Each structure stands twice: as C-alpha cells, then as structure tokens.
Amino acid sequence: MRNDIASRRDFLKLAGTAAYAAVCPTGLRAFTAQPFSPSSAADSPDYVLRIAATAVEIAPKHIVSTITYNGKFPGPLLRFKEGQPVKVDLHNDTDTPEQLHWHGQFVSTDVDGAAEEGTPFIPAHGMRRIEFTPRPAGLRFYHTHNRAGADLYAGQYTGQVGPVYIEPQHLPGDYDREVFLVLKEFEPALSQGGDMAQDFLAPTAKVNALESAGESAMNASLAKGMPHGYEVGYRYFTINGRMLGHGDPVKVKQGERVLFHVLNGSATEIRSLALPGHLFKVVALDGNTVPMPAAVPVLWLGTAERISAIVEMNHPGVWIMGDLADDDRSHGMGIVVEYAGHSAKPVWAAPKPFHWNYSRFAKAGATAPPPDQTFDMLIAKDNAAEDGFNRWTINGAAYPMTGGVVPASFHLKQGQRYRVRLRNASDDIHPIHLHRHSFELTRIAGAPTAGVLKDVVMLGGYQEMELDFTADNPGLTLFHCHQQLHMDFGFMTLFDYV
Ligand SMILES: [Cu+2]
Secondary structure (H helix, E strand, O other), X not given: OOOOXXXXXHHHHHHHHOOOOOOOOOHHHHHHHOOOOOOOOOOOOOEEEEEEEEEEEEEOOEEXXXXXXXXXXXXXOEEEEOOOOEEEEEEEOOOOOEOEEEEOOOOOHHHHOOHHHOOOOEOOOEEEEXXXXXXXXXXXEEEEOOOOOOOOOXXXXXXXXXXXXXXXXXXXXXXXXXXXXXXXXXXXXXEOOOOOOOOOEOOOOOOHHHHHHHHHHHHHHHHOOOOOOOEEEEEEEEEOOEOOOOOOOEEEOOOOEEEEEEEEOOOOOOEEEEOOOOOEEEEEEOOEEEEEEEEEOOEEEOOOOEEEEEEEOOOOOEEEEEOOOHHHHHOOXXXXXXXXXXXXXXXXXXXXXOOEOHHHHOOOOOOOOOOOEEEEEEEEEXXXXXXXXXXXXXXXXXXXXXXXXXXXXXXXXXXXXXXXXXXXXXXXXXXXXXXXXXXXXEEEOOEEOOOOEEOXXXXXXXXXXXXXXXXXXXXXXXXXXXXXXXXXXOOEEEEEEO
C-alpha cells in the first residue's frame, strides 16, 4: 500500500531540477529520499516550469528537437494536494508567447491557460507567476494551448505535455504502486491520404441523416477537384519519451497490483493499449473515479484522455504493453513489462477485437436528472476549405483562426444544469473537451447512461452524444475538439456566464 506521499517541497525540488523518473516504480521513493531544503524567501514559488527548446533522445541515435518543460519529455510529474493552494512560476525561454493549460482542473480564467478565455500569455523570454487551488483530485495534466495551424513545430505537436496528480484527501489503498505512462508521437508531417476509419467505439449506431449530409458534402468537394484535407502522421512513437525497447522496462513482481495512470499526450492521435495475458481494471476516467470499475483487455484513449487502471501481475514473463496498431508499435508505441526473475525477448500478442464503451463503467440502471436547458451543436467539415486544411464548424460557424477572444455563442446561468447535444456530421472521431468544468455522459449513440464524469470524450463518426454539466465556475469557458488540427481550424466555441 502506498501512503508515503512526498511533501510539496520535495516536488518543488523535483520541478526545479527536473529530476523526474518518468516511469516511477521507484520514483516517489527517490523523491522523498532527497534532502529537505526549505526555501528562505517567503514569496518563492512552490513549482517552477521552464519552457525551452530541447534535444530529446527518444532512442539511441534518435534525437528529436522540440519544446519541453524543464528540459525533459514528459514534463515533471506534479503531485498537488487537493485544496492546498500552489504558487507556480512559468518561465518562457522561447521566442513565442505561450499558454500553459491546467487540463481538467476547476481554475479561474486568469490561470486556465487559454487565450480564448482571456488568460494572459507567458511572454516570450518572460515569465508569469500564477496561484491556484488544485482540484478536483485525480489524474490531470498540463500542456500548451497555443494554436499551431499549419506550423507542426508549434502547439501540442511539441513536447509541451506533463502529468499532474492531485492527491485526494483520502487515498484509496487498493494497489501496491503507481506507474505513470505518457503516450506521445514526434516528428509530424502532413499528408492528403484521408484518415483511416477507426471502428472501435460502442454503441456503433450511426445516424443516417448525419451520414448522408457528411458524405454528400465530401463528394461535392471531391467532384469540384478538391483533394482530401490534410491529415497529420508521425515518424516516431514513444511512451514516457522513449521508443519501445529503449526505455526502462516497468519491472514488476508476481502478485503485485500496479495502478497505471495513462495519459494520451498526442496532438492528434487516438491511442490503444494492451498487455498480453493481462486485464486492466479501469478505476478512473480522466482522473474521476468511475461508478462501476470493470476489467477490460484494451484501453482506448482519444487525444488528452486519461485512464487510471489497476493490473494484477499474474502472468509472469516479459511482455510488450503496446498500441494495437502494428505500424505505430513497431515505430515505438509501447513499453516493456518485465517480471522479476524473467529475462527474454519481450512478447507481443494481439488481443481479440474489443469495442470501447464508456457506459461499461457507468452507474447501472441510473438516469441523469433532466437539464435546465439543452444546447444543440451540429458539427461539420468543409473538406480542404482552409488552404488545404479541413475547416470545422459548429452550427455553421468556424471559430476565428486568429485565436483571440470572441463573443460567446452559448450563455450560462450559475447553478443551472446544461445538456450539450452533439451531432457529428463527419466521419472523424472527435475528442470533445470542456474547460474548467467536468461533464457527465448522459447519452452515447442513442443509449442513455449516467454517472461517468469526464472532461474529454470521443464522439464517434456520424454519431450523436449528450453531455451534461453544471455551471459552477463563472467566467469564459472554452469548448473544443482536442484534435489539434480540428481545434486550430474552427472546432471551438465559448460559453459565458450571464
Ligand atoms: Cu475533432
């Protein structure tokens, strides 16, 4: 059982020195072993994050150049305590003003890290000090919220991603230790091939009207001689910044219960993860405890989604925990799991086909309370309409590509419960994200559900979905697709409080 929580000061040291064991089977012990060094200055920060161009070795002789936090990829694991205020100094050593978004936290617009909400930029070669009270408990993360557009060296195509774990007031003790995994690709490039259709979500019910609208818009565009809009692909794939076979293995003992905290830090990709001969007991989605923990053979995560899952180590050997896509795995998307006393070539075995259904973790038989108001959002794609990039619209409007604050499209009253009814007239899966609030999944592809709280959810191609949230954190609130290409080319909107 893990109760040896390091103090905030220990993590100040961690953040300051970037001495971060990315896989942290022994990580915490290493941190707590560091000498306690109280700061003399009363106004010194609790944490320091420094944004800078960095060389990152993802495998021997594979060195990528990117922007990171504290000179490492991933950025340092920040362990906050729920409800205990923190001071963070954000330094920007690059030539570009930056935004650092505290993804999944209920913070104010001044620190949230989204220019669209009015958060001030961290100036180029400057700094900002911010203060906030971390909440809610669970697996969160921080990442840049800059628009990248056509610049694949900007925004979340860079290495500006790091995990946050907010300690709850009472620790659940159902596991032996924690391992954090950050999934991330490097060296992006554009293509016009059209995206491969991914068919792993359940329920599978598509809406005919959405499909015929989407297909006829696409066919009309192609008939005019337009090419397919750009998609992004990657050369290298990593877990905790190392390609498969080139990082430290996750070393386990038979009978151990390991709590994996998995973060999809990709700018654009949906990821899957399997460990041959083992099941993942999912206990939290996006850091929020699920009503019905359930064991599954495969995890699926859209961009920015997080899953916390316990694996009982009861199948000794040396295994590859990796992505189901053979091509991505063979280019690095995996990590070796090695049982004590075993040494052999790591083994991969593809699991049987498995559909990912958020409702599996929902409250059985429960129905969500009715909302005070429902907002309809119809999502559509204008193929290749923006200099070869697809333009994305919500109810016919693309968010201006200047990235500034614009008048909000949807208005909230504090304390009211709202339902967002999403209708996807495109064949793409969209990881939909709401800032500064959590939402409850209340309907997935026609099937009602309740009790699963998230801040990102995958909306299937030509599908419908309903999300409910309570307006309980006043200020401008950004709602967008987390796929960088989609959000940068229109797929964003704002709520305000009136
Ligand atoms: Cu999208």
